[in-house]
Amino acid sequence: MKTSLAVFFVLHFKKGFGIVGIDKGSIKKKVVDDVDLRYHYLFWKIAHYLVEFKHYRILNLSPNQDEIWLENTGVKEANVIRLVLKDLDWGNWVKRDMELTSVNGEKIRKSLGKRQLQVKNIYVSTFPPVDSGPELFQEPMNNQKTTVRPLLLHGDHSVETLRHDPFFSEGEWDLPKEVMEANVEWVKSMAMTASSKQIQKERQLFEKGKPFYTYFFIALQLIMFFILELNGGSKNPQTLIEFGAKYNPLMIEGEWWRLVTPIFLHIGILHLLMNTLALFYLGTAVEKMFGRIRFIFIYMISGITGSLASFLFTSNLSAGASGAIFGCFGALLYFGVLYPKIFFRTMGTNIIAVILLNLVLGFTIPGIDNAGHIGGLIGGFLAAGIVSLPNALRPLRQLLFLVGSIVLIGVLVSRGTGTDPTSWDVDTVNGVAQEKISNQQWEEAEKILLPVVEEGSPNAQTYFYLSYSEIKLNKLAPAKDHLKAAIDENEQFHEAHYNLALILIDSGERKEALIHAKKAYELNRQDKKYEKLYKELQENT
Numbered sequence: 001m002k003t004s005l006a007v008f009f010v011l012h013f014k015k016g017f018g019i020v021g022i023d024k025g026s027i028k029k030k031v032v033d034d035v036d037l038r039y040h041y042l043f044w045k046i047a048h049y050l051v052e053f054k055h056y057r058i059l060n061l062s063p064n065q066d067e068i069w070l071e072n073t074g075v076k077e078a079n080v081i082r083l084v085l086k087d088l089d090w091g092n093w094v095k096r097d098m099e100l101t102s103v104n105g106e107k108i109r110k111s112l113g114k115r116q117l118q119v120k121n122i123y124v125s126t127f128p129p130v131d132s133g134p135e136l137f138q139e140p141m142n143n144q145k146t147t148v149r150p151l152l153l154h155g156d157h158s159v160e161t162l163r164h165d166p167f168f169s170e171g172e173w174d175l176p177k178e179v180m181e182a183n184v185e186w187v188k189s190m191a192m193t194a195s196s197k198q199i200q201k202e203r204q205l206f207e208k209g210k211p212f213y214t215y216f217f218i219a220l221q222l223i224m225f226f227i228l229e230l231n232g233g234s235k236n237p238q239t240l241i242e243f244g245a246k247y248n249p250l251m252i253e254g255e256w257w258r259l260v261t262p263i264f265l266h267i268g269i270l271h272l273l274m275n276t277l278a279l280f281y282l283g284t285a286v287e288k289m290f291g292r293i294r295f296i297f298i299y300m301i302s303g304i305t306g307s308l309a310s311f312l313f314t315s316n317l318s319a320g321a322s323g324a325i326f327g328c329f330g331a332l333l334y335f336g337v338l339y340p341k342i343f344f345r346t347m348g349t350n351i352i353a354v355i356l357l358n359l360v361l362g363f364t365i366p367g368i369d370n371a372g373h374i375g376g377l378i379g380g381f382l383a384a385g386i387v388s389l390p391n392a393l394r395p396l397r398q399l400l401f402l403v404g405s406i407v408l409i410g411v412l413v414s415r416g417t418g419t420d421p422t423s424w425d426v427d428t429v430n431g432v433a434q435e436k437i438s439n440q441q442w443e444e445a446e447k448i449l450l451p452v453v454e455e456g457s458p459n460a461q462t463y464f465y466l467s468y469s470e471i472k473l474n475k476l477a478p479a480k481d482h483l484k485a486a487i488d489e490n491e492q493f494h495e496a497h498y499n500l501a502l503i504l505i506d507s508g509e510r511k512e513a514l515i516h517a518k519k520a521y522e523l524n525r526q527d528k529k530y531e532k533l534y535k536e537l538q539e540n541t
Contacts, residue, residue, distance in 0.1 A: 036126060037179040041187055042158055043085040043124045048191035049171045050081060051198065058195045059108070065188075073112060073341055078120035078149075078167060080108055088125045088152075091132030098150060102143035109146050113349050119148045120167070128154050202342055205335075208291050208390050214283030217264075217299065218276055221321060224264045225272050235268055237317055245319040246307050249431030252424075259311070263303035265319035275321045282328040289335060294387040301383040302327015302376045305409070309375020312412055315427040316369070323372040327380025329355050334384035338392055382408075421448045422456040429456070433465040445469040453482070460489035464496050476503055487516075494523035498530055501537070513537055 047068055050056040056070035059080075066085040073079050082101055088094055101121050109117035129136065137150040153161055159175060162168040176183060224243070225234055232239035241247050244261025251258050266272040287295040306323015332351050336343035343351075355377065362370030385401030388394055421429050429452050436445035449466040452458050458466075463486035470479035483500040486493055497520035504513035514537040520527075521534040 037181060037184055038175055039085065039124050039126060039158070040184045041179045042153065042173075042175060043083065044184060044188040044191050045173070045175075046122065046124070046162075046168075047083060048187055048194060049168070050083075051191055052194040053171070055198075056081060057198060069108075071108070071112075073114065073345070077118060079112075079114065079118045080105060081120045081122065083122050083124070085124045087127065088123060088129045088154075091129040091136055094123075094129055094132065094136060094150075098141050098148055099143075102141050102146055102148045105146040105148055106143050113344065115145060117146045119146060121148050121150045123150065123152050123154075124158070125152065125154045128152060205289065205339065205342065205389070206285075207288055209288060211284040211287040211292075211295075213292055213296050213299070214279060214287050217283065217321070217324075218279055221264045221266060221272065221276065221279075225266050225269075228265065234266060234272075240265060240267065240317060240319055245317055246310055247317050247431070248311055248315050248424075248428045249435050251311055252428065252432055253435060259304045259307040260300070262307050262319040263300075263321050263324050266321070267319055271320060275325060278325045279321060279328075282325055282332075286328045286331045289389065290331065290384070290387065291390050294384075294390075297387055298327055298331050298380055298383040299324050302330065302380040305379025305382075306372040306376030308409070308412070309378075310369050310372035313371040314369060315425045315431075318369045318372060320369070320372075322369070323376030323379070326355075326358075326373045326376035327383065330377045330380025330382075331384040333377075334381050335389065337385075338389060421452050424452075426452070426457055426459050426462060430459075430461045430465060433462075433469075437465060437468060440472075442469045442472040446473065453485075458485075458489075460486045460493050460496070463489065464493065464499075467496075467499065471499065471503070476506065479503060480507075492523055494520045494527075494530070497523070498527075498533065501533060505537075510537060510540070 043066075047058075047070075050070050051058065054072060054075065056072045056075075059069040059071050061068050068083045070081045070083070071079065082105075084097075098121065101119065105117055105119040108119075123137075128134075134152075137152040140150075141148045151161070151165065159173045162171065162173045228234040228236075228239055228243060231243070234240070241250070243265060244258055245265055246258055246262040247255075266275060283295070283299070286298065290298060303321065303324035306326065310318055310323070329351060332343075332347065333355075336348055336351075340348075358373065359370065362368040362373055382401055382405040386398055386405065388398055421432075424432075429448065433445045433449050436442075436448065445465060446469040449458075449462060449469065452462055453466055463482045467479040467482035467486065470476070470482065480500065480503045483496050483503065486496040487500065490496070497516040501513040501516040501520065504510070504516065514534075517530070517534040517537050521530040524530055
């Protein structure tokens with residue numbers, strides 16, 4: 001029996017809304033009192049331009065509001081911008097400041113998980129350093145995988161420098177002839193308002209509604225667990241089958257509702273607790289992002305595709321919400337497709353790491369239904385693509401996801417378990433045959449088993465079920481051969497020894513019958529009919 005692995009994960013959803021760690025204490029600052037208001041105005045005008053038009057996000061604003069770090073990982077020439085308002089006195093201070101900026105830039109690169117980081121370091125100053133020339137601001141500084149490119153804006157040359165810089169050429173940089181403090185406060189307010197709106201807009205992506213159905217599904221699986229325990233136990237295979245676990249033989253017989261019911265059944269208390277914990281964290285996050293109705297669709301489709309993948313690629317009895325939980329992972333991956341910057345800045349690295357960890361564990365630890373996990377993951381991604389996120393509707397893309405999903409499922413089902421028993425795994429063949437025999441459908445059982453024995457990969461159980469059907473159909477000669485084949489496959493198969501002894505008695509081969517009756521009795525002394533047959537043959541032979 002294979003059960004699903006509980007999902008372990010740590011999600012830091014709010015990470016992206018904080019401030020990336022910057023060693024502010026390592027960079028000297030002072031209140032900028034001696035800079036002309038024109039440069040204060042230019043400083044905040046640049047900040048507003050970066051946030052409003054270049055879609056940068058403020059990482060950190062110094063207490064004196066004379067230094068801002070901004071980030072936009074989608075801009076290759078300047079992933080991070082540091083904007084500094086300061087009168088530069090000496091070139092040595094600039095060099096030391098550049099070195100510290102490079103160190104802090106390397107910390108940001110590691111926190112963002114980027115291979116390379118480009119930092120644009122912009123100084124807004126009244127005058128250039130008195131002891132250095134323009135060459136000080138022309139050469140970039142490299143620190144491991146971080147490159148810092150300086151830009152000096154000073155005096156009357158500031159506007160001209162901005163206009164000739166390709167990065168700022170689209171902006172309007174004309175400054176008022178006379179700048180008052182009110183002008184500075186106004187443009188500062190514009191920049192901060194744009195930043196606040198940007199953060200609020202990102203937060204809204206994670207807060208589309210309050211979760212409800214996550215708690216409903218948790219309650220449902222808890223109730224079903226207690227029902228299983230009261231009716232034979234959640235680890236009892238027969239109880240699991242009766243209450244709807246994924247069982248290939250019955251699904252082949254037409255019980256396709258078993259694609260749904262396994263989602264709410266769990267095998268053992270540990271399995272239940274792990275999946276409940278995973279659902280609590282992942283389900284609430286996905287339901288908040290996608291809304292209640294979309295979440296129901298994603299969760300159920302993921303569970304169904306997980307069950308379907310398990311049915312197509314594994315034969316073991318299984319149950320659990322892990323397929324649906326992995327579907328929540330798939331939905332978060334789709335969020336990453338729509339909003340890659342926000343995804344990787346907040347939870348992306350954690351999500352991908354946890355998915356890979358669980359899949360590796362699934363391939364290395366026995367008893368884990370990894371097919372169900374992968375099926376649920378793909379199903380969740382496709383379901384999320386079909387419904388998309390609120391306020392992010394893409395009708396054509398959603399239609400393509402729908403058509404693609406239908407085609408994919410159709411191809412998998414058509415190439416999966418078909419009507420030809422030789423294409424089934426041996427456990428499924430034996431399970432279906434057992435169901436036929438229990439319903440006294442001897443001919444149906446023979447039709448399923450005979451091609452597998454002749455062309456497939458039968459085991460001892462396959463030969464035994466075929467011989468049993470043949471005995472019921474009064475085909476004793478082939479039944480005897482198939483019982484011998486079952487014993488050849490498994491010498492300890494006491495039922496095969498017993499049935500073979502009975503056939504041998506009918507054909508008058510009592511000495512050989514005694515051998516097999518004795519073997520059956522030795523293998524299972526608790527069975528009274530074995531003992532009776534053995535003693536009768538012993539007395540009369």
